[in-house]
Amino acid sequence: MNPTTRKIVIAGAMSALSVLLGSTVLGFIPWWTGTSLTFMTVPVIVGAVLEGPWVGLAIGFVLGASSLVQANIAPRGPGDVIFTNPLISIAPRLFIGPVSWLVHQALRDQDDSLALKVAAVAGSLVNVILVLVMLGLHQSTPQTLGNPVARTLMFAAGVGSALLVAWLVYRVLKGDRAPVTLTVVGMAGSLTNTILVLGVIGLLQIAPWTALVPIALFNGLPEAVVAAIITVAVVTAWRGIDTGRTGSTV
């Protein structure tokens, strides 16, 4: 592979932007769970959409390396403890770009009824994943999850959040094709980050799965929505795609 000058430079610029968003207040939205929503993943997604998977991979690596160094030298918050481990700060970030690119490739040429399909699939996937996770939790920590009340509550939470995701995805999706695709791409990229980072934390047994599932729900999902909004706004503006929106909101 011989990357073009364009790919190299776009990767560099987007890497700088993701480092800037990740290490200043710019890239975070304070959130009631205490952990801010971050959209520092958006430059990775944008880079992958514009210039392909390798560019996404490179930007993801720079983002990961900078969050590793930052967590070690000048942590912003207590949560940075976890990111001192490169398996958590770098490895998951490598997948954001390639996954976003794959999703973008898959959706780019589809027809308009896509919105509904994607919404349905996203919703049911969330449900399936959550139910499986609950089952896993049930196996591993019988004391806390053995009682029927907790199980019912968790199942209700699973179904509820699946419906919520389906509704959100559908609301954002019905519209033109390009924004539709970009919305899904933005969410996919951001969710890749959430799922892999939390997954590695769980696998390394740094924090119990019971603590990670709520984070995935209450931070990961809104984070994905934020990433989708920004990805759509940036890529449509850059490519001059009409979103049907006019005028500034300031």
Added chain:
Amino acid sequence: MAGPSEFELLGRVTIGQYLPTGSRLHHLDPRIKLLMVVLMITAVIVSHSLVGLALLLAVVVAGLLSARIPLRFALAGLGPMLPFLLLLALLQVFAIPQYGAGATVIWQWSILKATDRSVLAGALLIARFTVMVLGISLFSFSTTTTELTHGVEHLLRPLQALGVPAHEFALVVNIAIRFLPILAEEAERLMKAQASRGADFGRGQRNFIARTRRLLPLLVPLFLVSLRRAEQLIEAMEARSYLGGKGRTHLISLRARPSDYVALVGVAGLAALVVQLSAANADAFAWHWLTDRLL
């Protein structure tokens, strides 16, 4: 928001912090230093031995002292994390079941129970994080970003035969480092421009979707400015016939000296020893040695 001003961004970027004390460690070949960091991180992640981690910690602290980096600089990274670190350690002790043969319960209160293994897991967690924080601080305080990108490029060079674009990747990192202050400046300018038109970026706004929308007048121009700057750079590079890494020479050529190799072999030996210690169950041995003499 603490700090100088909400419009000041660059001061918060920590990448590229460097303390020029001119010590021997600063003058080590960056390739060697990178290899040393990779070896050290691997040893820290793989090791399950407190003795091994203590050994690594001692070496890293010795490194900080010999690099004349004030310990409080390196420790600054540890302070804000401490409460959370302790919480994580407590989770290790009480919430994550450490199964397996030979785990004895040493403390129990209703459903809370601590086994010798879970206490060890908590202690290991704290030790790992401490070594990692101090080690990476040592590396980044003693290596400039230019040295770093040169080191990365040279280390990846053998992989070029396999098709890994080493030179190009190093260039990506270089461009990112060069773009960072420019983009920070652009972001500051955009924030001031929008604020002067009465924009508020959604502070106090509860709904996160509305809040994100409020940020768009800042973020969209910021992305577009960086893409536009990138386009200019592409044109400038192509106008100067940039053709990629093949056959390029360097202004600075790296040459490892004997002392570099000595340092590398030393760290490699240390890493191997630490991994060995964890395999040889050195902790149990040290524990018995201590209890035999103290109790």
